[in-house]
Amino acid sequence: PAAARPRSARRSADAARMTAGPALVDAIADGLAGPGWAIAPDFVPHGLVATLAAALDAKLASGELREAAVGAGARRAVRPEIRGDLIQWLAGEGSAAEREMLTRLDALRVALNGALQLGLHELECHYASYPPGACYTRHLDRSPAGVERVVSVVLYLNPGWHADDGGELRLYAPSGAVDVAPHGGTLAAFLSERLEHEVRPAVRPRRSLTGWFRRRPVGGPLA
Numbered sequence: 001p002a003a004a005r006p007r008s009a010r011r012s013a014d015a016a017r018m019t020a021g022p023a024l025v026d027a028i029a030d031g032l033a034g035p036g037w038a039i040a041p042d043f044v045p046h047g048l049v050a051t052l053a054a055a056l057d058a059k060l061a062s063g064e065l066r067e068a069a070v071g072a073g074a075r076r077a078v079r080p081e082i083r084g085d086l087i088q089w090l091a092g093e094g095s096a097a098e099r100e101m102l103t104r105l106d107a108l109r110v111a112l113n114g115a116l117q118l119g120l121h122e123l124e125c126h127y128a129s130y131p132p133g134a135c136y137t138r139h140l141d142r143s144p145a146g147v148e149r150v151v152s153v154v155l156y157l158n159p160g161w162h163a164d165d166g167g168e169l170r171l172y173a174p175s176g177a178v179d180v181a182p183h184g185g186t187l188a189a190f191l192s193e194r195l196e197h198e199v200r201p202a203v204r205p206r207r208s209l210t211g212w213f214r215r216r217p218v219g220g221p222l223a
Contacts, residue, residue, distance in 0.1 A: 025108060028189050029115040032151065036191040037171050039180055043155065043187035044104060051097040053157040053184070056127050056207050064088055065129055084134025085199075089126040090209075101209065105153065108189075109213050118150055118215070125153075125211025130167065134206075136199035138172065141212065142192040149192040149212040156182040157207040167202025171195050182206055 024040050031038025059065055065086035067078045093099060102123070109120045130136075142149045154169060161167075161183045168179040169188055172195060179200075180188050190197070192212060199206075 040187040049184040120213040130206040138198040148214040151213040155209045159184040167206040
């Protein structure tokens with residue numbers, strides 16, 4: 001779990017915090033250090049959201065996304081009654097919009113390392129598209145077999161989302177369930193090992209970029 005943040009650690013990530021916005025980064029770090037989750041509206045500008053959403057729609061139309069699976073090893077399988085999204089992992093440099101988005105997320109990773117000493121080494125992420133009615137049932141993002149994931153991040157790519165569209169991310173926090181509407185530009189961040197969560201069905205396609213800040217594998221090379 002995240003610890004309280006010393007002020008000296010905050011100063012060590014000033015340059016990265018300027019990229020994401022110092023007040024915003026402080027709010028995310030405070031949330032992770034406290035209840036274990038944070039919500040940041042307008043983490044990326046609306047123009048970037050629209051560009052990424054259009055790119056995701058084009059990838060979906062061209063058949064580049066694949067049904068997501070659950071489980072590991074021999075038990076890994078596509079189970080749409082458990083998880084109904086289609087995904088594409090980000091690899092390589094990508095488009096200019098993807099590079100800008102990844103730069104913002106990496107600045108957040110660096111800043112959280114400075115603030116919370118989490119040892120976050122890298123980001124892995126994928127596009128996700130949920131068709132109307134699809135969901136992802138309650139689960140954890142981190143298991144004993146995959147302890148490298150430390151902080152889960154979800155960036156929503158849904159311009160013009162309305163409350164009655166549904167599709168909330170439901171976080172099962174110790175104080176009670178918290179519903180996060182998937183408004184375009186909003187970032188949800190939470191501790192991967194602590195918070196179970198689910199994706200509620202929506203009445204319209206629901207887009208996001210989902211990722212994890214990871215630490216180095218146990219026994220891997222030192223930073």
